[in-house]
Amino acid sequence: MADKMHWLYQPAPAPDQSARHAATARQKQLIKPEGALGRLESIAIDFAGFQGRERPQLEHLSVRVFGADHGIAAQGTSRFPQAVTSVMLNIFCEGGAAINVLSREHNADFAAINLGCVVPVEHPELIDEFIAPSTADFSQSNAAMTQTQLVCALNAGRRQSSNSDCFIGGDMGIGNTASAAAIFAALFDLKVVDITGRGTGIDDEVLARKVELIESALEQHRSALSSPLDILRILGGFEIAALVGAFIANAQRSTPVLVDGFMATAAAAIAGAINPSVKPWLLYAHLSDEFGHKLALECMGVSPMLNFNMRLGEGTGAVLAVSIIRQALNLHNKMFTFSEAGVPIAD
Template identity: 85%
Template sequence: MIMTGELSWLDKPAPIPEQSARTAAIARQKQLIKPQGALGRLENIAIDFAGFQGRENPQLDNLSVRVFGADHGIAARGTSRFPQAVTSVMLKLFCEGGAAINVLSREQNADFAAINLGCVVPVEHPDLIDEVIAPSTADFSRGNPAMTQTQLALALNAGRRQSTDADCFIGGDMGIGNTTSAAAIFAALFELEVAEITGRGTGIDDAVLARKVELIESALEQHQAALRSPLTILQTLGGFEIAALTGAFIASAQRGVPVLVDGFMATAAAAIAGAINPSVKPWLLYAHLSDEAGHQLALECMGVKPLLSFNMRLGEGTGAVLAISIIKQALNLHNKMFTFSEAGVPVAD
């Protein structure tokens, strides 16, 4: 697929995090009243955010959280414990403020919104952002790609429109059947054995898991000729919400806004985003290790290490918003600790 017209923006390079600010932050870390390296990854987080913000003392005041919801054609093959109607129920609940992501986002005073890209059961709410493309993607296990090129462009651009000039962007997902789509993306992108990367999603039993693996294997064989680029992999196997996350991640990085990537589905979008436009990779941080089987393997393939491991697999962006508390404390330590000279403590040569 050639990136022209509506998708030409995908190629625009993201800025390089400012090295001078990183250097100043590294110097400050060496002066803080502690042994060098004693705060472990908290020190690296502060240095990263200094580079993102171009200043020695970064802040995290403005957090943007967007949850993208859509249904998947593959779900009709029985790959989930729950009916597709749940996608619509959850999108409405996000707008009413009753879901886990709402609780966590309120605690962080985050700018929150939910985006509907297309559900089998129509859903309406005055606070729901309407970006409906179709009731669901096509069933990619039956020979057709999940999306047409036009639908893919619509989903990517819907995600792009949700990028803001926040201090950090978090994208969440909701869509019955989306672990099947994400597993298929990872298997195609990294040439993995399907059984290694495919998990139980909503808690399916062994028989349903075996069918899920078989459906993905069959789809990869049917679409083998099309799976030659990250964009065609996304078009063939992805969901509208995964494509929207991909667009939001790329656009955020292009604006110089760091992205905190959530779990299995968000990581699939991040993997595609980095494959489409490698310049965005320094702007993508990984929040947590999902309990979904295959997530650790996917992260290893990408060469990245998550911040937390709490056995979570909810999606919605919950693990990422939870990790914001850790990032804020990393910045507080960096900015507010005394230096050796301020504390009047001599330093050995």
């Protein structure tokens, strides 16, 4: 089985340093005080390194939403039934969800992928990567996935990697905030209560039950949580594993990834732990309003671009950030330099 996952460890190329240096030099020549555009300047420099050119563009955007159900949802950790996962996958294909509206604004290449739902879903536009109706309930002494299922999910994500200018991976799955919280707690040795939030809007009683279930699961599985892949297999979901595979594969193809919220960040944390060479290719779009996301980002040492109190998932926060990136590149590429403006620079 290990030979089917060897690709995970193949190094991603480093961003082009000469292009980064050229872009940095251009930023210093633009008609503004150095650093006056703040984060917009570093975004432009990052994309110069990604694309290997001084003046990068963001023209082609790829958006993929991975959907799957979670066994732990049977413990009542969500306000909504698992049928919602199937309903939302169908709506993605019909073009009626928030992620569809935002993706259309950018003419993104969009698709939804079914990895396994309790309620069957079929649509001609839906990509079928069915593994099982759901993961196993990791709170009941079971690993969420078998080794074979983990491989299938990782490779499903890999197949969605692209040669676009930027990749965004979204998630849909009732019960997935419990899975993501468990991953963060195991990976960063956090207290469960500090990383576990209300997900779909559960009340205090259900939240306390959710925390208790995750704490119990971590204790049951503690001896087996010895590697990032083990953490993913035992505590993760099919859609989170697919995001891990997609993030690693995109970085290996020199395609930058814009990471969305709580679930996507859990996938990014696992991807970076498995293969540290992918980390420079992962940019964090926004601070989710899901409790625990801020702590997770701090543990990873990364800063999100936006904070709009969003917690929808689907990739929505990441697609929203594309507008900011495009403006950063427009400023970088189209502003006059001091020389072009005829403005002398004091020695």
